[in-house]
Amino acid sequence: MNLKWRVSIILGLIAASVWALFPRTVVERVKRNGEFVYDTVRRVPLKRGLDLQGGMHLALEVDESKGAVPDKSKAIDNALKVVRNRIDEFGVSEPVVQKAGNDRIIVELPGIDDPRRAQDVVQKSAFLEFQITDKTQALEKALPRLDALLKNTKVAANAPTTGGKKDTTNAGLQSLFTADTSKKADTSRTDTTNAAAGTAGGPGAFSKLVRPGQMPGEYYVAQSDVELVTQYLSMPDVQAALPPAKVIRWSSDTLSYGGTIYRPLYVLDAKPIITGEFLTDAKPNTSPTEGNIVQFTMNNEGARRFRTETSRHIKDYMAIVLDQRVMGRPPIIQSAIGANGQITMGGKDLQAAQDLALVLRAGSLPVPLKIADVTQIGASLGKDSIHKGITAGIIAVALVVVIMLGYYRFSGALAVAALALYLLYTLAALAWFSAVLTLPGLAGFVLSIGIAVDANVLIFERIREELAHGKTVRTAIDEGFRHAMSAIVDSNVSTALTAAVLYQYGTGPVRGFAVTLLAGIAASMISAIFVVRTFYMLWLNRSREAQQALSI
């Protein structure tokens, strides 16, 4: 190949690499004073993985603990849209939401420093129903039957300990304790004999635990008995004896009455008058009288249905049920309601209202999701990793330079120049293909510095052999490159194949490693074979004495 062409190609590659790596102004979501906003930032276009910049990785699966889901793949597809909407609303820079395999959703949220909240937003099913409270005193009628059923039942109840796990204070902790009572032995204290267990069974087992509230269908249960009542209600016999076409739901709030804390229990008409599917918008707000609220708007069809239904239920109480919990106290329907309504948040803070509005806007999850795995990495840890990785890289380069210069002298200098181009090309390739640089990837990159010179070493040793056979410098260089080629190609291709397998089977960080390895192999072949060869040609053309002796 013409020498001019070779030089132009190398210069062209350098220009392209520098351009690919040049800091540029991009618009992305960044955090300013704790708020995510769109802003312009100037940065080197190299993507850092979660382990280097901090953030959160979640794998979500269909939760089948509350009933089997027939077509999981389809359910995941539907859930994916909702999760994606919610993440977009949540406002994270460059989030990843994708389906993995048949039944899993991968969510990656760079820079998230409140993992609990992110988790909540992703997982909340946000199924909104409007149900009328029971006016027929159905529970009172069923009470004798329930008491009779429970008379002989001894329940080894683990009522909440006096530490007072007020279950709304910590959603995650609460889900742990209510998720499955049989697992409780694992997590709650062992002092199981408590007042609630003592009151289990006996005459009036159920009726003594519930007292009528202030509106039809409302009952109060002392906070200390909530656990026990929940257990009773989950027993199959009890469920069969409950009034038909009614559902029983807990309130999300508690109230204090005469020094005791009560949690309201509502008996509701099972058929909701309307669900959240007609919702078009939801906004958080603060009202002076009701505290934090979420105001919502329905579309035309929803508004029409809502108006019809509410006009039939004037003077009734309407419970707003979110994920099977009654939000606030059911308001009385004064007149027909149209497109707009509101949900009171009780004592919860504005952020809870914001998050609820967010999930309502994004739609409800078609299936409940559970977390299959979660990794969260702090931003400072990521910075520390980058810093250490760069230090290791600089030291590796220094050592390799010393070895190559010490052993091959002038030719070693050519190899070092080629190594510099190798580093440039590899980084540029990573930036160009928007590959994600992870911590193992960084390690692989540092390691590749040591291995990248192998091709040069092979060539140089070959040239030395040819020189030893008495060939001229020019011939020795030509023959050296020619003979070393098969070894270089075979060894690099087989490494590339291994890297490809790693890419296919790896996840997250390991995938980043494979990408770095592949980019490194390509760059090292270009720099060692093409670039160094060109350097030699330039050098041979320039000086006559070069043709006499080669420093190698």
Next chain:
Amino acid sequence: MLRILHDTNYDFIRWWKVMAGITVAFILLGLGSLAIKPPNYSIEFTGGTLMQLEFTQPPDVGEIRSALDDAGIHGAEIQQFGSNRDFTVRAQNPSQVAAQAKGAENIAVTIEAVLKKKFGENSFKAGRTEAVGPRVGQELKRGAIVAILLSFLITLVYLSIRFEWRFATAAVIATSHDVFTTIAFLKLMHLEISLTVVAGLLTVLGYSLNDTIIIFDRVRENLRKGRKETLYETLNRSINETLPRSVLTHATAFAATLALLFFAGEVIRPFAWVMAFGIVTGTFSSIYVAAPVLIWIERKWPRKTGARQSSSTATPTSRTRRSPATATR
């Protein structure tokens, strides 16, 4: 011109029996130790919870433990990680893993809550949390094994095309040898088997294969020259001829590995250890596994045609059952 090991003529393969003894002993030691106690798999593979906590004040490890025990998280491993304010908490018991089947975050949430209660709301920060449900771990384990086997298969096919099946088989056997020695090394060093370590293992395989290919490439070339010598001699010659290259490349690769080992931090250290050992075992297997195996294969299935009949056909049949080392004496 600075030269090391130039124009050498060592009889490397002569020592193959001793070397085989050493490597078999090492592998048996490792595997035996595996039989007694299973290896440490990381959270990614077993499922469980790992939290790296940065405390503002050096905490009392006993208090961390008692707080966890009170919350029913028994047998968690609490380790200092760097400074005396950094700790990792690892809950990997089967019961804890099972509890995460319902939601992987459960244990992590509990740990954070009980420690906040014990030490105060702002007493620590979770620098890193990994929580993996049981199913994910099993899938990863299967994935890692499939990846290793698949890379073997692909290598075998590629080398069979570029060389021929005898070379390909010998190279793959040498590489599998490295899998075993590296696993033995991991076990004897009490290194945890994580995804990053598996990536390291695959890199070692690639590196070792490289090394074998460089030597085999020379063998292929020397065979074409059609010297009057046995395969045994050709192999020795090729190893000697590629010796300067091997020394140089291993030196630069080792330099980069040392930089990783000492400067890249705790997370990368296991990977660097695997790589450091891999350079040694990869070099070893190219000479003492790949070469003797190739000689053995040639003897068992001699090639019938070709520019040069292989050495084994030149070897008297009475010697076929002997070792390659004695075959040329």
